[in-house]
Amino acid sequence: MPEDNKNDSRPKRSREHNRSGGAGARPGADAAAKPGLKSRQAAAKILAAVVDRKTPLDGMLDPERGNPAYRELSEADRALVRAILNSALRHLPRIRAAIDSLLQTPLPEGARALEHVLTVAATQILYLDVPDHSAVDLAVEQAQSDPRNRRFASLVNAVLRRLSREKEEILEKLRQVPAMPGWFFDRLVACYGPDQAERISEAQLVPAAIDLTVKSDAASWAERLAGTVLPTGSVRLQEFSGSIPSLSGFSEGAWWVQDAAASIPARLFGDISGKKVVDLCAAPGGKTAQLVLAGAEVTALDQSSSRLRRLKANLERLGFEARTKESDMAEFRPEELFDAALLDAPCSSTGTTRRHPDVLWTKGPQDVEKLARLQERLLRHALTLVKPGGLIVFSNCSLDPLEGEEVVARVVADSGCERVPIDAADWPGLEKAITALGEFRTTPAMLPLEPPFAGGLDGFYAAVLRRAGA
Numbered sequence: 002m003p004e005d006n007k008n009d010s011r012p013k014r015s016r017e018h019n020r021s022g023g024a025g026a027r028p029g030a031d032a033a034a035k036p037g038l039k040s041r042q043a044a045a046k047i048l049a050a051v052v053d054r055k056t057p058l059d060g061m062l063d064p065e066r067g068n069p070a071y072r073e074l075s076e077a078d079r080a081l082v083r084a085i086l087n088s089a090l091r092h093l094p095r096i097r098a099a100i101d102s103l104l105q106t107p108l109p110e111g112a113r114a115l116e117h118v119l120t121v122a123a124t125q126i127l128y129l130d131v132p133d134h135s136a137v138d139l140a141v142e143q144a145q146s147d148p149r150n151r152r153f154a155s156l157v158n159a160v161l162r163r164l165s166r167e168k169e170e171i172l173e174k175l176r177q178v179p180a181m182p183g184w185f186f187d188r189l190v191a192c193y194g195p196d197q198a199e200r201i202s203e204a205q206l207v208p209a210a211i212d213l214t215v216k217s218d219a220a221s222w223a224e225r226l227a228g229t230v231l232p233t234g235s236v237r238l239q240e241f242s243g244s245i246p247s248l249s250g251f252s253e254g255a256w257w258v259q260d261a262a263a264s265i266p267a268r269l270f271g272d273i274s275g276k277k278v279v280d281l282c283a284a285p286g287g288k289t290a291q292l293v294l295a296g297a298e299v300t301a302l303d304q305s306s307s308r309l310r311r312l313k314a315n316l317e318r319l320g321f322e323a324r325t326k327e328s329d330m331a332e333f334r335p336e337e338l339f340d341a342a343l344l345d346a347p348c349s350s351t352g353t354t355r356r357h358p359d360v361l362w363t364k365g366p367q368d369v370e371k372l373a374r375l376q377e378r379l380l381r382h383a384l385t386l387v388k389p390g391g392l393i394v395f396s397n398c399s400l401d402p403l404e405g406e407e408v409v410a411r412v413v414a415d416s417g418c419e420r421v422p423i424d425a426a427d428w429p430g431l432e433k434a435i436t437a438l439g440e441f442r443t444t445p446a447m448l449p450l451e452p453p454f455a456g457g458l459d460g461f462y463a464a465v466l467r468r469a470g471a
Contacts, residue, residue: 038146040078041139043070044085045117051090051359053113058086058359081131089124090358091206094182095175096123102171103160115150115157118143122161126168133165180206182361185351188369192402197446201400201460204445209355210455211238211245214264214287215256216294216319222256225249229454232430233268235261239453254319259287262352262443262461266345266396267291269423269441269465276340280323281330281383284308286315288343289323299323300339302330331382341392344383346376348397348404352460355445373403380412389470392421396463400444405462409440413466421465440464 047068050056061068062083071082089096100119101107108116122140125131137158144150144157164171179186181202189198212235215222219230226248228236236256250256267288270278274296280289283301289312292299301323303309309325316323326333330344349364349372350357376397383393397404413420422439425432434443441463450456 035139035142037078037135037139038142039070040074040081041085041118041121041143042146043068043074043078044082044089044121045114045143046070047082047086048089048117048120049113051086052093052117052362055363057363058090058357062086084129085121085124087208087358088128089120090362091354092124092128092180093120093362095178095180096120096127098178099123099127099164099171099175100160102174103163112150112153114147115144115153118147118150119157119160122157123164126161126165127172133168137161137165181354184366185361188366188401192400193444197444200446201444204457205354205358207355207445207455207457209260209353209457209459211241211258212236212261212264213238213256214259214291215250216254222250229450231261231448232428233261233264235259235264237261237450237454240455257287257290257315257319260353260356260459261448262458263287263398264291265441265443265461266394266463267295267343269394269463270295270341270343270392273297273341277337278341278343279335279339279386281333281342281344281379281386282346283325284312286312288345290316290319290321292343293321293323297341300335301325302328302333304329330379333382333386335386338388339386339391340388341394342383342387343394344379344396346379346395346397346404348372348376348399349401350398351400352398352443352445355457355459369399369401369403372399373401373408376404377408377411380408381416384412384416384418384466384468387468389468391468393418393466393468394463395466396441396461398459398461400460402462405442405464406436406438406440409464409466417469418466419469421467423463423465438464 047061050061051058062071064072071079074082100123118140122136125136126133140161141154141158144154179202186198186202189201214235219234219236223230223236226236226238228238231237245251245258276297278292278297279300279302280292281302283289284303284305285308289299289301301312303312304327306327309327313325349369350360354360380395387393395409399405412418420438423435423441425435428435434441434447436442441461443458443461445457445460448456448458
């Protein structure tokens with residue numbers, strides 16, 4: 002099953018084998034056909050769409066409906082573009098700082114296309130296994146082939162060659178630069194303190210591992226797949242770049258892909274065997290599958306017909322059944338109230354930057370505030386869908402308390418419900434993730450593991466509420 006939030010797009014380290022021409026090559030048909038040039042041009046175009054126009058990365062990398070420049074590439078070149086983009090977006094503040102340190106004067110106002118050319122090349126030099134000369138020469142070709150940037154070709158050549166020569170010294174200096182947009186790093190400092198904010202910032206530079214939620218016998222599946230069992234009961238795989246369907250257990254539906262943190266909310270209900278539970282924002286179905294596995298009679302709700310089709314296909318592979326309903330959750334009014342409800346609410350997804358590094362560049366403070374207001378409305382409505390005494394688990398994958406703790410605090414204060422504290426003793430290995438109020442708060446800096454396993458979790462918030470009147 003696909004990841005609970007979005008498809009995994011972890012960057013792979015790539016090595017470019019094609020040699021490029023010299024920095025003095027003239028633009029034209031030969032330059033356009035130069036091996037490796039189109040992939041760099043595609044990377045710069047898509048980077049501009051993310052950073053300048055706030056376009057989510059996943060859609061542009063769709064092999065059938067994505068960016069045209071990306072779709073026309075070979076699979077090997079697509080892999081390189083993905084590696085460049087994921088690494089660039091993870092390290093963008095540091096890459097910009099490195100480029101700025103090598104410029105005698107700032108880039109001209111409005112030279113965004115030139116900045117993206119430099120960023121794509123600098124990403125390869127600093128963070129990918131691409132020969133420096135190839136990155137430099139292709140960037141010069143890219144500048145010369147674009148009328149907007151042609152007059153800056155010599156500058157591109159000089160800056161990138163110096164970056165290559167002084168790479169190690171520059172990388173060391175860059176460690177002092179937070180690897181996040183300023184607005185979000187400042188927010189982390191305000192919420193978590195400077196030390197924890199820095200740890201989170203560094204942790205999100207490491208691509209997320211693949212975690213599996215298994216139907217049974219996690220230890221056995223960990224052994225079969227050379228994985229390890231996490232405190233959540235998930236199985237974490239070692240670094241993996243193959244095809245998920247090729248793994249043992251996929252075809253028979255023995256497990257599904259789900260970040261360990263994303264598997265926590267559905268586990269917070271306790272015994273729900275035989276109870277009627279509604280999953281209010283259900284697709285793609287990872288949490289729905291958990292509820293079914295726990296023995297609940299599940300209604301899976303989603304307002305998107307295409308996402309519901311995906312959910313049904315995922316459940317079918319697992320051999321699970323759930324009642325599905327296409328509906329806007331805010332308009333959903335069932336004939337009979339449920340025993341429990343899971344609301345994994347729409348959010349800014351700032352806890353998922355290990356696998357989706359574009360999030361912090363396509364979202365801003367205003368998005369966090371807007372989504373927090375939406376979450377509060379949805380949570381208040383969710384309380385009306387369960388019987389008196391019924392449980393609601395509220396969760397999301399944001400790191401910002403505006404979208405978690407503060408939402409729940411307001412609802413508990415005036416909505417006739419109470420917080421049901423989570424007992425840290427029930428979560429050995431994750432005790433530090435349980436707050437003083439008994440809520441879950443995970444961050445990418447938690448769960449350190451020894452190689453060959455990557456540590457970390459998605460940033461997640463979860464709280465258990467009980468409707469009054471039982």
